[in-house]
Amino acid sequence: MGRYGSGQVVRRIEDPALLAGEGQYAGDVTLPNQAWLVFVRSPHAHAKINGIDTSAARAVAGVAAIFTGEELATAGVKPLPGGGLPRADGSPCASPPRRALAHERVRYVGEPVAAVVAESREAAREAADLVMVDYDILPSVVDTLAATRKGAPVLTPQAPDNIAAETRYGDARAAESAFARAAHKVALDIDNQRLAPSPIEPRSVLAAFDAASGRLTVRLSSQMPTAVRDGLAGLIPGLDTKKVRVLVGDVGGGFGMKTGPYPEDIAVGYASLQLKRPVKWVAERLEEFLSAVHGRDAISRAELALDKESKVLALRVRGFANVGAYATGAGIAIPLLVGPWVSTSIYDIPVIDLHFKAVLTNRGSTGPYRGAGRPEAIYIVERLMDAAAREMRVDPAELRRRNMIAPAQMPYTNPMGQVYDTGNFASILAQGLEAADWKGFAARREESKRRGKLRGRGIATFLEWTGGNALKEIVEVTVAGDGFIEVVSATQQMGQGIQTSYVQLVVDVFDVPMERVRIIQGDTDRANGFGSAGSRSLFTGGSAVTVGSRKAFDRAKELAAESLEVSAGDLEYRAGRFAVAGTDLGIGLFEVAGKQEAARIHVESTTTADAPSWPNACHVCEVEIDPETGEVQVAAYSSVNDIGRIVSPEIVRGQVDGGAMQGIGQALCEKVSYDPESGQMLSASFMDYAMPRAETFVGFKTLFDTSIPCTTNVLGVKGVGELGTIGATPAVVNAIVDALDHAGLGRDAERVQMPVTSERVWRALKRDFEASPFEGREGA
Numbered sequence: 025m026g027r028y029g030s031g032q033v034v035r036r037i038e039d040p041a042l043l044a045g046e047g048q049y050a051g052d053v054t055l056p057n058q059a060w061l062v063f064v065r066s067p068h069a070h071a072k073i074n075g076i077d078t079s080a081a082r083a084v085a086g087v088a089a090i091f092t093g094e095e096l097a098t099a100g101v102k103p104l105p106g107g108g109l110p111r112a113d114g115s116p117c118a119s120p121p122r123r124a125l126a127h128e129r130v131r132y133v134g135e136p137v138a139a140v141v142a143e144s145r146e147a148a149r150e151a152a153d154l155v156m157v158d159y160d161i162l163p164s165v166v167d168t169l170a171a172t173r174k175g176a177p178v179l180t181p182q183a184p185d186n187i188a189a190e191t192r193y194g195d196a197r198a199a200e201s202a203f204a205r206a207a208h209k210v211a212l213d214i215d216n217q218r219l220a221p222s223p224i225e226p227r228s229v230l231a232a233f234d235a236a237s238g239r240l241t242v243r244l245s246s247q248m249p250t251a252v253r254d255g256l257a258g259l260i261p262g263l264d265t266k267k268v269r270v271l272v273g274d275v276g277g278g279f280g281m282k283t284g285p286y287p288e289d290i291a292v293g294y295a296s297l298q299l300k301r302p303v304k305w306v307a308e309r310l311e312e313f314l315s316a317v318h319g320r321d322a323i324s325r326a327e328l329a330l331d332k333e334s335k336v337l338a339l340r341v342r343g344f345a346n347v348g349a350y351a352t353g354a355g356i357a358i359p360l361l362v363g364p365w366v367s368t369s370i371y372d373i374p375v376i377d378l379h380f381k382a383v384l385t386n387r388g389s390t391g392p393y394r395g396a397g398r399p400e401a402i403y404i405v406e407r408l409m410d411a412a413a414r415e416m417r418v419d420p421a422e423l424r425r426r427n428m429i430a431p432a433q434m435p436y437t438n439p440m441g442q443v444y445d446t447g448n449f450a451s452i453l454a455q456g457l458e459a460a461d462w463k464g465f466a467a468r469r470e471e472s473k474r475r476g477k478l479r480g481r482g483i484a485t486f487l488e489w490t491g492g493n494a495l496k497e498i499v500e501v502t503v504a505g506d507g508f509i510e511v512v513s514a515t516q517q518m519g520q521g522i523q524t525s526y527v528q529l530v531v532d533v534f535d536v537p538m539e540r541v542r543i544i545q546g547d548t549d550r551a552n553g554f555g556s557a558g559s560r561s562l563f564t565g566g567s568a569v570t571v572g573s574r575k576a577f578d579r580a581k582e583l584a585a586e587s588l589e590v591s592a593g594d595l596e597y598r599a600g601r602f603a604v605a606g607t608d609l610g611i612g613l614f615e616v617a618g619k620q621e622a623a624r625i626h627v628e629s630t631t632t633a634d635a636p637s638w639p640n641a642c643h644v645c646e647v648e649i650d651p652e653t654g655e656v657q658v659a660a661y662s663s664v665n666d667i668g669r670i671v672s673p674e675i676v677r678g679q680v681d682g683g684a685m686q687g688i689g690q691a692l693c694e695k696v697s698y699d700p701e702s703g704q705m706l707s708a709s710f711m712d713y714a715m716p717r718a719e720t721f722v723g724f725k726t727l728f729d730t731s732i733p734c735t736t737n738v739l740g741v742k743g744v745g746e747l748g749t750i751g752a753t754p755a756v757v758n759a760i761v762d763a764l765d766h767a768g769l770g771r772d773a774e775r776v777q778m779p780v781t782s783e784r785v786w787r788a789l790k791r792d793f794e795a796s797p798f799e800g801r802e803g804a
Contacts, residue, residue, distance in 0.1 A: 028528065028531045028537070028538050029528055029529075029531045029532040030525075030528045030529055030531075030532050030669075030670075030671040030672070031669075031670060031671065031673070032528070032673075033672075033673050033674050034524065034528065034538065034672070036521050036524045036675065037523055037524050037527055037538065038274075038517065038519075038521060038523055038524060042274065047273070047274040048273040048274055049225055049228065049245065049273060049274045049275070049276060050228035050229065050230060050243045050244050050245045050272070050273060051225070051226075051228040051245075051306045052273075053230055053243055053273075054304075055230065055232055055302040055304075056302075057301050057302060058230070058301070058302040058303070058304055059088050059141050059142060059143060059295075059299065059301060059302065059303050059304070060141070060142055060143070060144055060145040060147075060148045060303070060304055060305070061139055061140065061141050061148060061291070061292055061295055061303050061304065061305040062139070062140050062142075062145065062148035062149050062151075062152045062305070063136040063138070063139055063140075063152070063288065063291070063305070063311070064136065064137050064138035064139070064140065064152045064155045064157065065133075065134045065135060065136055065137065065311070065314065065315070066126065066130035066132070066133060066134065066135045066136075066137055066157075066159075067133060068130060068133065068159055068161055068164075068703070069131075069132055069133050069164035069166065069386040069698075069702065069703020069704070070129075070130065070131055070132075070161070070162040070163065070164035070177060070179075070386045070703065071129070071130050071159040071160060071161045071162055072128065072129055072159065072160040072162060073093070073126065073127070073128055073129060073130065073137065073157060073158070073159060074158040074159065074160060075157075075158045076092050076094075076137065076138055076155065076156070076157050076158070077155070077156040077157075077158070078090045078092070078138070078155055078156075080154040080155075080156070081140060081151040081152065081154040081155045082151070084142070084147055084150050084151040084154065085147065086142045086143035086144055086147035086148075087140065087141070087142045087147060087148070087151045088141045088142055088143065088299060089140075089141045089295065089298065089299055090138060090139070090140050090141070090151070090155065091125065091138065091139045091141075091291065091294070091295060091298075092125060092127075092137070092138050093123055093124075093125035093126045093127030093128075093137060093138070094127055094128075096123065096124055096125050096127070096291070096294060097123065097127045099261060099294075100261040101123070101124055101259060101260055101261065101290065101294055102258070102259040103121035103122050103123050103259075104122045104123070104124075104255070104259065104285065104287060104290070104350075104352075105353065106119035106121075106122065106350065106351050106352065106353065107119055107188060107189055107347070107351035107352060107353050107355060107356030107357070107382070108353050108356065108357065109189040109190075109191060109356050109357065109360050109361065109382075110189060110190075111183070111187060111188070111189055111190055112187070112190040115182070116182075117188055117189045117351055117356060117382075118180055118182035118183035118187070118188050118189070118351070118384070119180060119182075119183075119188055119350055119351035119384065120179055120180040120349065120350060120384075122287065122350035122352075122389070123287065124136070124259075124287045124288070124290035124291040124294065125137055125138060125139060125287070125291055129162075130159075131179055131349035131350070131386055132314075132348065132349040132386050132387055132388050132703070133314060133386075133703055133704055133705055134311065134313075134314025134315045134388065134705070135315070135349070136287060136288065136291065136315070137157055138152075138155050138157070139291045139292075139295060140152045140155065141295050141299065141303055145306075162177065163177040164177055164386040164702070164703040165177045165186075165385055165386055165703075166385050166386050166387050166698040166699075166700055166703050167385070167700055168321075168323055168344050168345075168346040168383050168385065168797075169323070169344060169797070169798070170700075171186040171346075171383050171384065171385045172185055172186055172187065172344070172381070172383060177386070179349060179384040179385070179386070180384065183384060186383055186384045186385070187381050187382065187383060187384075188347055188351040188356060188382040188383065188384050189351065189356050189360055189381075189382045190360075190379075190380065190381045190382070191360040191361065191364070191378075191379075191380050192378065192379045192380075193364055193376060193377075193378040193439075193440060194375065194376035194377045194378055194439060195375060195376075195377065196377045198338070198375045198377075199329075199338045199339075199340050199375050199376065199377035200377075202329045202337040202338035202375050203327070203329045203337075203338060203340070205331075205337075206329035206330060206331065206337055206338075207330065207331050207332035208329070208330040208331075208332075208334070208412060208415055208416055209327065209328070209329050209330075210327065210328050210408055210411040210412045210415050211325065211326065211327040211328075212325075212326050212327075212404075212407055212408060212411055212774060213323070213324070213325055213326075213796035213797055213798050213799070214323065214324045214325075214326055214403065214404055214407060214777075214797075215323050215777045215778060215796075215797045216320045216321065216322045216323070216324070216399070216400040216403060216690075216778070217320060217321065217690070217694075217695045217696070217777075217778050217779065218318050218319070218320055218321035218346065218387070218390070218695065218696040219318060219319045219320050219321075219393055219689075219690055219694050219695070219696060220312070220313055220316070220318055220319075220694070220696050220707075220713055221278075221279040221280060221281035221316070221317070221318075221319060221393045221394070222279075222312070222713070222715065223276055223277030223278055223279055223281060223282070224276045224277050225245055225275065225276025225277060226245075226306065226307040226308070226309060226311070226312050227244070227245055227282065227286065227288065227306075227307045227312065227316065228243075228244060228245050228304075228305070228306045228307065229242065229243070229244045229288060229289055229292040229293075229304070229305050229306075230242070230243040230244070230292075230302060230303070230304040230305075231243075231292045231293045231295070231296035231297075231302065231303050231304075232296060232301075232302040232303075233296045233297050233299075233300050233301070233302075235300050238267055239267050239268070239269060240256065240263060240267060240268050240269070240293055240296060240297060241268075241269045241270075241271065242256060242268065242269070242270050242271070242289070242292075242293055243270075243271045243272070243273070244270070244271075244272065244289065245272065245275050245276065245278075245282055246270070246272050246275070246278075246282045246283075246516070246555075247275070247278040247280075247282045247283050247516050247518055247555050247556045247557055248282075248283045248284055248516065248554065248555030248556070248557060249270040249271075249272050249514070249516060249546055249547070249548050249552075249555060250270070250514060250548055250552040250553055250554070250555060251283065251284040251285065251554075251555060252270050252284065252285045252289060253265060253268045253269070253270040253548045253552070254285075255284065255285030255289065255290065256268050256270075256285065256289065256290065256293045259285075259290050260290060260293055260294050260297060262297070263293075263297070268293075268548070269547070269548055269549050270547075270548045271546060271547055271548075272516060272545070272546030272547075273546060274517075275516065275517065275518035275519060276518075276519065277518060277519050278518040278519075278556075279393060279394045279686070280317075280319065280391065280392030280393045280394055280396055280557060281316050281317055281319075281391070281392070281393065282518070283354070283391065283392050283555070283557050284354075284391075286315075286316075287315075288305060288307070288315070292304075292305050309709065309710070310708055310709065313696075313705060313707070313708040313709065313713065314388060314705060314708060315388055316388075317352070317355070317388070317389055317390060317391030317392070317393075318348070318387075318388055318389070318390050318391075318393070318696055319390060319391070319392070319393020319394070319396070320390070320393065320399070320400060320690070321345065321346040321347075321348075321387075321390055321696075322343055322344065322345040322346070322359050322363075322400050323343065323344050323346075323797035323798070324341055324342065324343040324344075324400075324404055325341070325342045325343075325798055326339075326340070326341045326342075326404045326405075326407075326408055327339070327340040327341075327408075328340075328405075328408040328409075328411070328412055330412055330416070333426075334412075334416055334418055334423055334426055334427075335426065335427060336371060336372075336373045336412075336427050337374070337375065338373070338374070338375040338376065338377065339367065339368060339373050339375070339376050339377075339378075339405065339408075340376070340377040340378075341367065341376075341377075341378050341379070341380075341404060342379050342380075343359065343378075343379070343380045343381070344380075344381050344383050345358075345359035345360065345380065345381070345382045345383065345390070346383050346385050346387060346390070347359075347382045347383065347384065347385075347389065347390050348384070348385060348387040348388050348389040348390055349384065349385065349386055349387065349388070349389065350389045351382060351384060351389070352389050352390070352391050354391045354392050354396070355382070355389055355390040355391050356382050357397075358390070358391070358392065358396045358397040359380055359382065359397060359400065360380045360382055361397075362396060362397035362398065362489070363380075363397030363398065363400050363401040364378050364380065364397075364401065364440055365397075365401075365438075365440050365442050365489050366397075366398050366401050366402060366440075366442070366486075366487065366488060366489055367401045367404070367405065367439075367440065368405065368438050368439055368440070369401075369402055369405050369406075369485075369486050369487055370428055370429055370447065370449040370485060370486060370487050370640055371405070371409075371424075371427040371428060371429065372427060372428065372429045372430075372433070372436075373427070373438075373439065374439070375439070376439045376440070386703045387698055387703075392557060394683060394686055394745070394746050394749045395488070395683075395687075395746045395749045395750045396557075396558070396746070398488040398489060398746065398750050399687065399690070399746075399749055399750045399753055402484065402486045402488070402750050402751075402754060403753050403754045403757075405486075406483075406484045406485075406486060406754035406755075406758065407754060407757065407758065407761075407774075409423060409424055409427075410482070410483075410758045410761065410762075411771075411774055414765060414771065414774075415771075420483055420758070421453060421457055421462065421483055421485075424453060424483070424485050425450055425453055428449040428450050428453070428485070429444070429447065429449060430450070431447070431448045434446055434447060442489065442636075443635060444487070444638045445635065445637075445638065445734065445735045445736050446638070446732050446733070446734060446735055447487065447638060447640055447666070447732065448666075448732055449485065449487075449640060451729070452485070452640060452641060452642050452664050452665075452666050452729060453485050453642050455642070455664040455727065455729060456483075456485070456641075456642025456643070456644055456662070456663065456664040457642070457644070459644070459662045459663070459664055459725055459727055460483075460644035460646075460660070460662045460725075462481075462644070465481050465646070468646065468659075469481075469766070472648050472659075476650075476651070476652075477648045477649060477650060477651075478648065478649040478651055478763040478764070478766065478767050479646060479647070479648050479649075479659065479763060479766075480646065480647050480649070480758075480759040480760055480761070480762035480763025480764070480765075480766065481644070481645070481646050481758075481759050481762050482644070482645045482646075482647075482754070482755045482756060482757065482758025482759030482760070482761070482762055483642065483643070483644050483645075483755060483758060484641075484642070484643045484644075484750075484751045484752075484753075484754040484755040484758065485640075485641070485642045485643075486640060486641060486643075486750060486751055486754075487638050487639065487640035487641075488559075488638070488639055488640070488743070488746060488747060488750050489636050489637075489638065490558055490559035490560060490563055490636055490637050490638075490639060490742065490743025490745075490746070491558055491559070491560045491563055491564060491633060491635075491636040491637060491743065492554060492557055492558030492559075492560045493558075493636065494553075494554035494558070494560060494564070495564060495632050495633040495634075495635070495636075496553075496564070496630060496631070496632040496633075497513070497514070497515070497553055497554075497564040497565050497567070497568035497630070497631055497632075498514065498551065498552075498553060498568065498628065498629070498630045498631075499511060499512060499513050499551075499565075499568040499569055499571075499572040499628075499629055499631075500512040500550075500551065500572070500626065500627070500628050500629075501530075501569075501572040501573050501575070501576040501626075501627045501629065502576075502624050502625065502626045502627075503534075503576055503580055503613060503614065503616075503617040503624065503625040504614070504617055504623065504624045505614055505615075505617045505618025505619075505620075505623035505624060506614070506623070507540060507614045508540055508541070508542055508614075509530055509534060509536065509540060509541050509542070509573075509576075510541075510542045510543075510544060511526060511530060511541070511542070511543050511544065511569055511572070511573070512544040512545075512550050512551045513526065513543065513544070513545055513551055513553075513565050513568070513569065514545070514551040514552050514553030514554070514555060514565075515545060515553070515554075515555060515556045515560075515561045515564075515565035516545055516546055516555050516556040516561075517543075517545055517546075517556075518556060520556075520561070520675070520679065520745060521672060521675040521678070522556070522561045522562065522565070522566075523543040523545070524672055524675060525562055525566060525671045525672045525675060526541075526543050526565070526566060526569045527541045527543060528671055528672060529566055529569045529570050529573065529671060529739075530569065530573050532570070532573075533570065533573040533574055533577050534573065534577060534600065534613065535597070535598060535599050535600060536599070536600045536613070540600075558743070558746075559639075559743025559744060559745040559746050559747075560743060561745070562671060562739070562741050562743070562744075563633065563637050563734075563737055563739075563741055563742065563743050564631070564633055564737070566671065566739055566741060567631050567633060567737045567738045567739050567741075568629060568630070568631035570738060570739060571629055571631040571738060572627055572628075572629035572631070575627045575629050576625055576626075576627040579625055579627060580602075580613055580616050580617065580625050581595060581597070581602065583616050583619070583620065583625065584602040584611050584613075584616045585602075587611055587616060587619060588602070588604055588609055588610070588611060590604050590609075600612060600613045600614070601613065602616070631738070633736050633737040634735075634736040634737070635736040636736065637668070637734045637736055637737065637741070637742040637743055638734075638742065639665065639666060639667045639668070639742035639743055639744060639747050640665075640666050641663055641664060641665040641666065641747055641751050642663065642664050642751075643661070643662075643663040643684070643748075643751035643752060643755040644660075644661070644662050644663070644755060645658060645660070645661050645752070645755040645756045645758075645759045646658075646659045646660040646661075646759055647659055647756065647759040647760055647763060648763075649760070649763050649764075649767075649785060651767070651789055653782055653786060654781075654782035654783060654784070654785035654786030654787075654788075654789065655782045655785075656692060656760060656780060656782065656785060658688060658720055658722055658756065659722065660722065660725075661684065661722060661724045661725070661752075661755075662724065662725035662726070662727075663680065663684070663724070663725070663726050663727065663748070663751060664727045664728070664729060665680055665726070665727070665728050665729070665744070665747060666728075666729045666732050666742070667728065667730075667741065667742045667743070667744045667747065668730065668732065668733045668734040668739075668740050668741045668742040669730060669733050669734075669739055669740040669741050670728060670730055670741075671739070671741065673728075676728070676744045677726050679744045679745050679747070679748065680726050680744065680747055680748040681721070681724050681726055681748060682748065683745065683746060683747060683748025683749040683750075683752070684724060684748035684749065684751065684752040685716050685720065685721060685748075685752075686716070686748075686749045686752075687748060687749040687750065687751065687752025687753040687755075687756070688716050688720055688752050688753075688756055689715055689716040690749075690753050690778060690779065691752065691753045691756035691757050691760075691778055691779065691780060692716065692720075692756065692779055692780055692781070693714035693715070693716060693779050693781060694713065694714060694715065694716075694779055695707065695713075695714075695778075695779050696713065697712075714779075753778070756780075757776070757778060757780060760776065760780050760785065761773045761774055761776060764776065764785070764788055764789070767789065769788065769789070769791070772788075772791065772793070773788065775788070775793045775796065776788050776793075777794065777796070777797075
């Protein structure tokens, strides 16, 4: 157990099959009599659909069917549910109906308007090109603030101002008073640009209707199988949850993009139901850029007030989130609720005034992307902290330390009513500064200068909220007479290694080799629950695995005692065998199982965490800038992370480092761009959408403090999957601003916006800045 249990470095059990090319992704599965589906998508950002002529397309050899939005609407296929938070006047969240196929109107480039099903993908593509859609082009708007102006194109009558929802938190009057008496004030206009999650595996859906059973089985790439099942069952007439089975195999990354049902999932399921045969769709990368959910896309005017002792008095943020053409529940909640929960981060900020609006535009919809609201909020407060330190001529690490919540204040309730159970933030900061050799930076800056480079240093100290507020998890644990322990969970592996961590937790309890444990996921006939999102898999799912395993072990011990005709208290256990203390009498764990009905010991267990977890960290980045070209290189990156107890050390290291790479991508290069006039996406391929490359990884120094366990779950773990993403973006941008400040730009350096490309840096060095998101704008 000591060699393979939790806390030990082990080989990931997921990897051998994947490395041998034996993994099974949704796109790998082909069924007998399978047809292919291709979508016809709108080339316009906003248009009325006058009619659709499918006659030429139907004449293509091999075409089995063509479905339109009008047909699905007539058949009773329901729109997907929209956002939940209300508008300012208390009326419901406003959003156009988001249908599987657009009906009457399209609202973004790439929206599906028809689905062509044929015997081959090539035939379906040929026919899709022949579908003629008669559009009346309407005015469109993709800019966030422009959409809120009087006279802007309106996406739905329920929101004539294009404001889907609005929230306000804190005390505006108290904040105004704090700013009035403040000795120091700083303000920044901040753009958290739109991002494409870009997992290596695009979405893939294979739906197969079985006429004999009346059931629809759907294989797809998803983080949340149950949510997809419920969506299919609830939106397609004639189905209910008992008639739908969702299967998920290997997943080539999700990053939040693969949560819940998509319009395409509903259309493929409906097509299979109508044709009574398997129907398959695999997204092309262009389709993913256009129609898969995007992340971030929020502009903010943020202000911080401090007293003369450099204590923060108040935080004020006014934000506009561009949620696209259709406001999804997550797309609204992320910027208007989840982000605000962590807006004050690890700092003891007494007063807040937060005001957020979700804006409808002719862009694709937003939704979860790694961090989901927390990166945007932490970026704001960390940029403000550096701006305040620069204003007051205080070391940025010292300013943070002076404002940190102390351990003695735990449990601490922040201004948003969120309760932090534990945290020693000053200790994590101190360790982070040591790991980064904070005091040795001046020498490194001089060395860079001798080589003609500008060097900057940035820091981010922060926390995040994990668990998704879905705190209950159900598992089934079976000890079988064939020599295996099987654990069934509704959480979902998607490349993060969660199956390995679960196996280690089972080994902790049963003291058997890892090879004797099987983890079953991705089958709604076996398990249903929230799935994997919000860094909850180990926090909730792992806790459930441990509790369920302990229950199964206790039952096995009782049965072993009965078999040996002794008291359970007389038994010792080691390496899969029960023994009567002081004797040579004993029985193996699997032998006990084999003696039971159905040759197994089976336990179903429900475990509920008490509250979310609050992982936190200190991330420090150093960059070098070539002043001749503006090119930015990450020269050093280090972090100290408090995620409580660690089950799989190399997996959590990979999670933090991989997350940091995605955060660096936002800081330096990634951006979804639309043409403001036509609404066409300008970044719909990897030729135009820049991703961070392997050369960006300079060998991060990644450390963990495990001395502060979480108190809200039985394992003492804190979520880790999104931590690196949240810390990297402000650390990198703060480092760039520091370098530009040192080059003579002063406070003007703070005007740079993400992505901080080489061109933007080069222009900044020449004091040629782009306008801020609010500069000269109505509604600012």
